Each structure stands twice: as structure tokens, then as C-alpha cells.
Amino acid sequence: MQPHILILGAGITGAALAHQLAKGGATVTVVDAGSPAGAASGGSFGWVNASFFLSEAHFHLRHAAMEAHQALAAELGLDPQPQGCLWHEATGADFDHQHEALHRLGYPLRLLDRAEIARREPLIANPPDRALFFPTERAVDLAALTDRLLSAASARGARVILGLRGEALLTAQGRVIGLRMPQATIMADHVILATGTGTPALLVPLGLTLPMQHRPGAVLHSQPLPPLLTHILATPEQEVRQDRDGRLIAPAAAHHQSDASEDLPGPDALIRATLARLRAIFPQADIRPDRLILAQRPVPGDGLPAIGAVAPGLSVAVMHSGATLAPHVAALLAAEVLGQGESPALAPFRPSRLFT
Incomplete structure (x- = not known):
């Protein structure tokens, strides 16, 4: 039985x-x-990755989970193709440290220069001098x-x-x-x-x-827009992705996975600040808010x-x-x-x- x-x-x-x-x-x-x-x-922002990790064992658990997502997509008949991520949340020595740590752990990545970043994402303003491309990272609803x-x-x-x-x-x-x-x-x-x-x-x-831990989170969803973004984008100011319906989805805090904030501003302030950051990335787009989702993140x-x-x-x-x-x-x-x-x-x- x-x-x-x-x-x-x-x-x-x-x-x-x-x-x-x-x-x-x-x-x-x-x-x-x-x-x-x-x-x-x-x-949730829905970012599936192992580029954020707190220990080597945590990295390996997350990396194996990315493979589990790939298998699950095939099992359930979902889109198996990951979007990939363009990452430059850190700069200078911190960027180099992340590059070296992930390379040592065998994580799939490529170092891109400004021209390649602009080729991949031609609609973002002021592409950085360099970014890491993580081809196996994906976003899920x-x-x-x-x-x-x-x-x-x-x-x-x-x-x-x-x-x-x-x-x-x-x-x-x-x-x-x-x-x-x-x-x-x-x-x-x-x-x-x-x-x-x-x-x-x-x-x-x-x-x-x-x-x-007390870790409130907030994610802004925009109204649908024409295609602006192909990859998950992680900048020092903002993480953002665009879903199949054209909505930009963006945490209201930079580095949201490691964010240690115990309090958030009011909803109106969160929306205004997030919209300002998104409009700086996509100045040609008419970005308007659709909804802000608040949730308590379960962090031991x-x-x-x-x-x-x-x-x-x-x-x-x-x-x-x-x-x-x-x-x-x-x-x-x-x-x-x-x-x-x-x-x-x-x-x-x-x-x-x-x-x-």
C-alpha cells in the first residue's frame, strides 16, 4: 500500500x-x-539561475536545479529554450571576482564586450563596457x-x-x-x-x-509593449525581463536575490522609482505600470x-x-x-x- x-x-x-x-x-x-x-x-521574478549563490554546495544545488527545469520543460511540453541572461550587476573587481568564481565552478558563460551587448540587445540605452552572458539561465512564469x-x-x-x-x-x-x-x-x-x-x-x-529573515519583495509588471528585450537583463540598478505578452517584469529592488531590506517604501514610491529605472534603460518606450505584486519572501x-x-x-x-x-x-x-x-x-x- x-x-x-x-x-x-x-x-x-x-x-x-x-x-x-x-x-x-x-x-x-x-x-x-x-x-x-x-x-x-x-x-516571483521567476529567474532560474545559479549565478547567485551563497556557498559552493548552494551553487551545485542551484545548478542541478537548472537542469531539472530543462527536463521538466520537456516533460510538460513547455518551451525548452532558455532566454539566457546578460549580467553586469557588479563592476570592477567585484565583476572580475564573479567571473572567476563561476568559471572555476564550470558554469556556462561568455564575456561580452560593448559591441556584442549592443548587437544582442539593440534597444537598451548605454550598454556597459562588458557583461557576462549566461546562456542556460531562464525565466519562468x-x-x-x-x-x-x-x-x-x-x-x-x-x-x-x-x-x-x-x-x-x-x-x-x-x-x-x-x-x-x-x-x-x-x-x-x-x-x-x-x-x-x-x-x-x-x-x-x-x-x-x-x-x-524578514524579506518583503515587490515586482512590477508593465502594460504590454512591443519587443524590447530578448534576454534577462541584470544591471547595477535593475533586473528586468520581458514576458511573452510584452510585459516588462522588474523587481522593485536592485540585486533582489541578495536584497537584505526589511522594509519597503509605499507602493506609489516603489512604482515611481522602478518606472524611472526602466525608462532610463528603454528611453524610447512608453512604459506604463500594470500591477505591483507584493510578497514576503521565505528566507531561512x-x-x-x-x-x-x-x-x-x-x-x-x-x-x-x-x-x-x-x-x-x-x-x-x-x-x-x-x-x-x-x-x-x-x-x-x-x-x-x-x-x-
């Missing part, structure tokens, strides 16, 4: 876990108080990918229950055995928390304290993912950036939950390092 796995959270991480576990033959239930990708996943993964899991028998908020984890004889909700109780052989910033509150009754206390078992019958998968990591982490954690042994790749990211 296959185990029943209960996943709390229907963001990109929960959806990827549901997909992997259903493929593995488990009985899967996904519960979320809101809608799919209704929290951090829906407010996390909301759409979340829906596709949940649909694929449902086709394999997974249940997706939305609009129900869990009150507390159920325990018996020192083991987590399910979830209590106002309307019902769901029993399970194993529970996985893919609940982002909501994870610490669910762990407190178990005597576990999971520290999280030391900035690294928290993945794996935390108590008998209970695992967590909390990470920034889920946009990059979710498909790969889901495959590794699903294999562990289904009894296929612990993954060495997840060893540096066990939640136990954070518990106080």
Missing part, C-alpha cells in the same frame, strides 16, 4: 512535490488556504508552472484542496499524523510543510523554532534553504529561491519521503542547523 503524503502549501514548491510524489505512486493531498501560487510564488504541476499531479490521482486553512498539526506518540482544520481532519503517513513564511508558526507547537535565518525531516512524520521545504530550486529539491525530497534514502546534496541544508 502506497503512503499518503499531505503537502501543506500550493506554491511552486508544494506543486513540484505533489507532481514528484504522485509520479512515485504515493497518494497525495495538497492543502492551501488560498489559491495556487497565491503567495511568494505568484510574486511560476503561477503558470504551478498550475501545470498541480494538474499533472491531479491527473495521477492527487487531491488539491483550496481555501482551507490548517489549524494545527496532529500528533500521536511523538509522530505527526495529519492536520486539523476547522471543517475537517486529514490523516497522513507523512506531512510536508511547503508553507514558506507560514512554516515557523506550524512548528512552534512541536517545540521547534525555525528562524526566518542564514539565507540558505531548509529542506528535510524535522520530526517523525514531518518534513519541511522552505527556500529562497523556490523559482530555481523547486523542481530539483522536490525530486530529492520526494525520494527521501518515499524511503529511497537520504540525498547527500541536501545534507548542507537540513533544518536542524537552524533550530534553537
Whole structure:
């Protein structure tokens, strides 16, 4: 008899876990108080990369996740071609350090001069003297990918229950055995928390304290525009990409992946500042705002993912950036939950390092 796995959270991480576990033959239930990708996943820039990393192990996890995205695109019939990224967020010695570090790690890249940058992106103003081109980096629509993964899991028998908020984890004889909700109780052989910033509150009754950073994020979507940009662009002032509908998508903070801001200006100020930066990059374009999406980014206390078992019958998968990591982490954690042994790749990211 296959185990029943209960996943709390229907963001990109929960959806990827549901997909992997259903493929593995488990009985899967996904519960979320809101809608799919209704929290951090829906407010993500969607940049899949390993050029941002905090340790060598973190780099390798992210790099493997990029390959997992490529495989997932082929499996789900999505566009397999990455857009690539033109990166010059750092300058001077910091640029050289990034170039050398990524080259040493074997990351696919090319050093481009101003003429090549202008050839690739002729509509950007004032191209830099040099940039790194990362050909395997891509951007994904996390909301759409979340829906596709949940649909694929449902086709394999997974249940997706939305609009129900869990009150507390159920325990018996020192083991987590399910979830209590106002309307019902769901029993399970194993529970996985893919609940982002909501994870610490669910762990407190178990005597576990999971520290999280306070990292609000904001992403601006423009109204549709003619084609302006082919690649993901990462400048010292602004990261930006253009989606298939012509919308520019831009975090409201430079270097948003490593951004340490604990507070944001008001929405109007965020929109004005982001529009000013975008109009400086594309001065010939009539860039108008469509919407600003605010979300709390789930960043564990030391900035690294928290993945794996935390108590008998209970695992967590909390990470920034889920946009990059979710498909790969889901495959590794699903294999562990289904009894296929612990993954060495997840060893540096066990939640136990954070518990106080």
C-alpha cells in the first residue's frame, strides 16, 4: 500500500512535490488556504539561475536545479529554450571576482564586450563596457508552472484542496499524523510543510523554532509593449525581463536575490522609482505600470534553504529561491519521503542547523 503524503502549501514548491510524489505512486493531498501560487510564488521574478549563490554546495544545488527545469520543460511540453541572461550587476573587481568564481565552478558563460551587448540587445540605452552572458539561465512564469504541476499531479490521482486553512498539526506518540482544520481532519503517513513564511508558526507547537529573515519583495509588471528585450537583463540598478505578452517584469529592488531590506517604501514610491529605472534603460518606450505584486519572501535565518525531516512524520521545504530550486529539491525530497534514502546534496541544508 502506497503512503499518503499531505503537502501543506500550493506554491511552486508544494506543486513540484505533489507532481514528484504522485509520479512515485504515493497518494497525495495538497492543502492551501488560498489559491495556487497565491503567495511568494505568484510574486516571483521567476529567474532560474545559479549565478547567485551563497556557498559552493548552494551553487551545485542551484545548478542541478537548472537542469531539472530543462527536463521538466520537456516533460510538460513547455518551451525548452532558455532566454539566457546578460549580467553586469557588479563592476570592477567585484565583476572580475564573479567571473572567476563561476568559471572555476564550470558554469556556462561568455564575456561580452560593448559591441556584442549592443548587437544582442539593440534597444537598451548605454550598454556597459562588458557583461557576462549566461546562456542556460531562464525565466519562468511560476503561477503558470504551478498550475501545470498541480494538474499533472491531479491527473495521477492527487487531491488539491483550496481555501482551507490548517489549524494545527496532529500528533500521536511523538509522530505527526495529519492536520486539523476547522471543517475537517486529514490523516497522513507523512506531512510536508511547503508553507514558506507560514512554516515557523506550524512548528512552534512541536517545540521547534525555525528562524526566518524578514524579506518583503515587490515586482512590477508593465502594460504590454512591443519587443524590447530578448534576454534577462541584470544591471547595477535593475533586473528586468520581458514576458511573452510584452510585459516588462522588474523587481522593485536592485540585486533582489541578495536584497537584505526589511522594509519597503509605499507602493506609489516603489512604482515611481522602478518606472524611472526602466525608462532610463528603454528611453524610447512608453512604459506604463500594470500591477505591483507584493510578497514576503521565505528566507531561512542564514539565507540558505531548509529542506528535510524535522520530526517523525514531518518534513519541511522552505527556500529562497523556490523559482530555481523547486523542481530539483522536490525530486530529492520526494525520494527521501518515499524511503529511497537520504540525498547527500541536501545534507548542507537540513533544518536542524537552524533550530534553537
